Amino acid sequence: MFGLDNNNHKLEKEEFLSVINHLTEGLLVFDSKNKLSLINPEAEKLLGIEKDEVLGRYFLDLSSYLKCKALVSALGGGIEEVSNREIKIKENFILEVDVIQAGDQKRVETLVVLRDITREKKVERMKTEFVTLAAHQLRTPMSGVKWSLKMILNGELGKLSQKQKEVLEESYYTNDKAIELVNDLLNVAKIEEGKYISKMTLSSLEDIIEEVVKKNSQKLEEKNLDCRIERSGEELPKVMLDVEKIKIAFANILENSIFYTLPKGKITIFLEKERKDIKIEVKDTGIGIPKVEQDRVFEKFFRAKNVMRIETEGTGLGLYITKNIIEAHGGRIWFESEEGKGTTFYFTIPVKKEFGEYLTQEFY
Numbered sequence: 289m290f291g292l293d294n295n296n297h298k299l300e301k302e303e304f305l306s307v308i309n310h311l312t313e314g315l316l317v318f319d320s321k322n323k324l325s326l327i328n329p330e331a332e333k334l335l336g337i338e339k340d341e342v343l344g345r346y347f348l349d350l351s352s353y354l355k356c357k358a359l360v361s362a363l364g365g366g367i368e369e370v371s372n373r374e375i376k377i378k379e380n381f382i383l384e385v386d387v388i389q390a391g392d393q394k395r396v397e398t399l400v401v402l403r404d405i406t407r408e409k410k411v412e413r414m415k416t417e418f419v420t421l422a423a424h425q426l427r428t429p430m431s432g433v434k435w436s437l438k439m440i441l442n443g444e445l446g447k448l449s450q451k452q453k454e455v456l457e458e459s460y461y462t463n464d465k466a467i468e469l470v471n472d473l474l475n476v477a478k479i480e481e482g483k484y485i486s487k488m489t490l491s492s493l494e495d496i497i498e499e500v501v502k503k504n505s506q507k508l509e510e511k512n513l514d515c516r517i518e519r520s521g522e523e524l525p526k527v528m529l530d531v532e533k534i535k536i537a538f539a540n541i542l543e544n545s546i547f548y549t550l551p552k553g554k555i556t557i558f559l560e561k562e563r564k565d566i567k568i569e570v571k572d573t574g575i576g577i578p579k580v581e582q583d584r585v586f587e588k589f590f591r592a593k594n595v596m597r598i599e600t601e602g603t604g605l606g607l608y609i610t611k612n613i614i615e616a617h618g619g620r621i622w623f624e625s626e627e628g629k630g631t632t633f634y635f636t637i638p639v640k641k642e643f644g645e646y647l648t649q650e651f652y
Contacts, residue, residue, distance in 0.1 A: 314383075314402030320395060322347040322367060334383065334402050335359070354378075359400075363387060367398050374405065382406050412480065420477040423470045430467050437463065472605040475536070476588065479609065484533065485616040491529045493566055493637060494519075494559060500539050501557070504546060511551045520560040527566060528640045529617065537613040540606035541570050541633045549574035549630075565619065565636040576627040585623065586611040610635075 308315060314331030318324055323346055327339050336355045348365050350356040355377050362375045363385070370387045377383055386401040437460045439445060441453065448456070478484040501508075501515060508515050545555045549572045558569040577585060577592050584590045589604040614621045618638045625631035 314400075316400040316402075318347055318367060318398040318400070320391075320397065322365075322398070324350070325397070331402055334404060355381075359383070359385070363400075367400065374409075380406060380410075382409050416477045416480045419473050423473045423477065427467065427470045427474075430463055430470065433463050434460065434467065469603050472603050472609065475609050476605055479612045484612065485530045487530050487532070488528050489531060490526045491531050491534075492524070492526050493529065493534070493568070494524050496529070496531060496534055497538055497557060497559065497568065500535055500542055504539070504542060507543075507546050508555075511546065511549070511553070513546060513549060513551070513553055513555055515546075515555040515557070517557045517559070519558075522561050524559060524561050524566055525639055527637050529637065530613075533613045534617070534637075537610040537635070538568070540610045541635075544606065545570055545572035545574060545631070545633075548572070561639070562636070565638055567634060567636045569632060569634050571630065571632040573630045576629055576631055577623075577625040578627050582623075582625060586621075 308326070308328045311328055311330055314334045315326070315328045316324060316331050317326035323344055324342055325344075327337075327342065332339060334355070335350075335353065337350070337353050342350060342353075347363075347367055348360060351360040358375055358377050362373065363370065367387055369389055370385060373385045375383050375385055382405050384403045384405045386399075388399045388401070389396060390399060391397050437456055440448070441456055441460060475484070498517065501517065542555070542557075549555060553573040555573075556569075556571045558571070560567045560569070581590075581592050585592075586607050587604075588608045590608075591604040611621050614635045614637070618640075619636045621633070621635040623631055623633045
């Protein structure tokens with residue numbers, strides 16, 4: 289049995305079993321033939337089974353027990369190795385599962401670790417619902433303030449002095465930033481509810497990128513940045529996209545490059561068709577991302593220290609949203625960066641004619 293023969297931690301058999309039996313997580317151990325050789329009391333409780341009934345049974349046989357059925361179905365007959373997989377056992381009962389292969393060539397055993405995360409998921413859902421409600425309630429009055437300020441700035445309610453105009457322009461800008469934050473919070477809430485990607489259409493990724501660059505032309509001109517779109521030469525096929533969401537994803541990457549690239553810098557956008565994907569590369573000569581912080585770039589609310597020294601504003605939600613949009617389309621996103629020398633973001637979008645199906649061979 290795992291952990292008993294080699295006695296790595298110098299525990300006697302009884303002491304080892306005592307530790308296993310007092311774990312707050314459920315544990316099942318299967319031998320090389322996928323027969324159950326050990327189950328602790330917490331696993332018995334979580335799965336609604338008793339040790340005497342299941343010891344020595346094959347993993348697939350456990351599907352005859354109601355709470356085990358979803359577990360067996362999710363892990364497959366071979367008990368595939370997984371990490372932090374959420375499995376809905378029944379309504380309002382969710383387990384997080386880790387499967388670890390252990391042992392050597394002579395003896396391979398499989399450990400299945402179970403954690404009840406039902407309460408955690410309920411709290412997450414309540415937080416998401418609160419954020420959604422609060423954001424919706426905030427967006428309406430802020431949009432009204434924006435409209436009113438715009439009317440005044442346009443002179444529709446009378447001529448303004450230079451000082452009045454400056455104060456109102458600052459108010460308009462501050463209100464606009466608040467609206468952006470609310471929109472980001474709503475986007476995050478939709479992502480966490482699994483309701484973010486909806487309107488999939490066959491579209492040109494190239495056209496979307498050109499549109500976003502054009503929309504940011506004034507910002508590029510203000511910083512005198514050289515922004516170029518380069519192509520591999522091969523015509524890019526249309527792909528299945530939620531156009532509005534892809535615009536948000538690419539705009540987040542481009543706007544970061546604009547903001548964190550010093551005046552007279554360079555941004556290069558390169559489009560390339562690979563065998564099953566379109567790959568986009570956004571390379572800048574900006575301030576870069578500190579190496580010690582690079583693992584956190586796609587986390588919610590993360591902002592690098594060198595970024596905060598330049599600009600204290602920002603939600604830290606943009607790249608989190610971007611990553612979720614790209615991955616929801618079946619793509620990947622990654623980056624390379626060196627502090628003081630710039631950053632290159634890459635992302636791919638699968639070439640599909642229908643959501644879930646690759647284009648036919650004629651495009652390869």
